[in-house]
Amino acid sequence: MTSFIKNAIFITSLLATSTAFAADPHWTYDEEWDNLSNATAPTKATDFPYAECGLGQKQSPIDLGAAKAVTSTNALKPTYKSEALTVVNNGHSIKVNVPATTKSVLSIGSEQYTLLQYHVHAPSEHVVGGKIYAAEIHFVHGTPDGKLAVVGVLVDAPATAKANVEFQNLLNVAPKNTTDAPALTANPAKLLPSTSKFYLYSGSLTTPPCTEGVNWYVLQKPIQITPAQLTTFETLYSGNARAAQALNGRQVLAK
Numbered sequence: 001m002t003s004f005i006k007n008a009i010f011i012t013s014l015l016a017t018s019t020a021f022a023a024d025p026h027w028t029y030d031e032e033w034d035n036l037s038n039a040t041a042p043t044k045a046t047d048f049p050y051a052e053c054g055l056g057q058k059q060s061p062i063d064l065g066a067a068k069a070v071t072s073t074n075a076l077k078p079t080y081k082s083e084a085l086t087v088v089n090n091g092h093s094i095k096v097n098v099p100a101t102t103k104s105v106l107s108i109g110s111e112q113y114t115l116l117q118y119h120v121h122a123p124s125e126h127v128v129g130g131k132i133y134a135a136e137i138h139f140v141h142g143t144p145d146g147k148l149a150v151v152g153v154l155v156d157a158p159a160t161a162k163a164n165v166e167f168q169n170l171l172n173v174a175p176k177n178t179t180d181a182p183a184l185t186a187n188p189a190k191l192l193p194s195t196s197k198f199y200l201y202s203g204s205l206t207t208p209p210c211t212e213g214v215n216w217y218v219l220q221k222p223i224q225i226t227p228a229q230l231t232t233f234e235t236l237y238s239g240n241a242r243a244a245q246a247l248n249g250r251q252v253l254a255k
């Protein structure tokens with residue numbers, strides 16, 4: 001099987017994750033997801049498709065403040081290319097879909113992860129010693145055998161910031177409704193900070209079904225957008241951020 005086909009299958013199975021149940025319950029950021037069910041009289045475990053959101057012991061996001069400095073971890077090397085992307089409003093965020101043919105990859109040591117999509121939360125989901133950032137961008141990557149690695153980019157919006165051209169390009173096409181899917185030619189690397197020092201821990205998807213086994217790499221240096229750019233994004237989504245979850249003994253590393 002070519003890696004292209006394997007990748008296409010992987011992406012299809014990823015999409016299936018969010019439609020694994022015939023009618024997944026609608027969810028919002030204002031409720032407990034593990035209690036949600038479409039069954040009229042829910043009794044069995046499968047009646048609660050988001051149970052992992054409540055039962056999981058390795059949930060995301062977390063507070064990264066207790067990170068322990070290490071040198072042993074593999075370096076991160078994102079190699080993203082400029083290409084034609086598709087921007088959607090999925091009802092929870094603005095999400096940029098990367099084509100299955102992409103050559104945009106994240107190398108972690110000798111492993112290569114393909115960039116699948118990126119999306120924006122406001123405010124940030126990860127916090128650092130209690131500090132909440134203005135926003136956070138998640139770059140979701142996968143391997144053909146189903147491993148997931150997400151790179152989190154924290155976003156500051158100080159009064160002194162210069163307009164972020166790349167973020168503005170995204171804002172300019174970000175759809176208000178869930179039926180539009182405008183094209184955007186962009187190089188996602190332009191949304192990364194200049195250094196790739198990171199926090200590393202094992203966590204989960206931060207939206208239902210909150211699946212665990214996700215390797216998180218949150219970059220330590222935030223990028224900047226202007227307060228006006230933040231306000232523009234917030235007219236689309238504000239408060240699409242899950243609260244920090246319990247560490248439950250997990251180690252957070254910093255490199």
Ligand SMILES: [Zn+2]
Binds near residue numbers: 119121138206
């Ligand atoms: Zn996210």
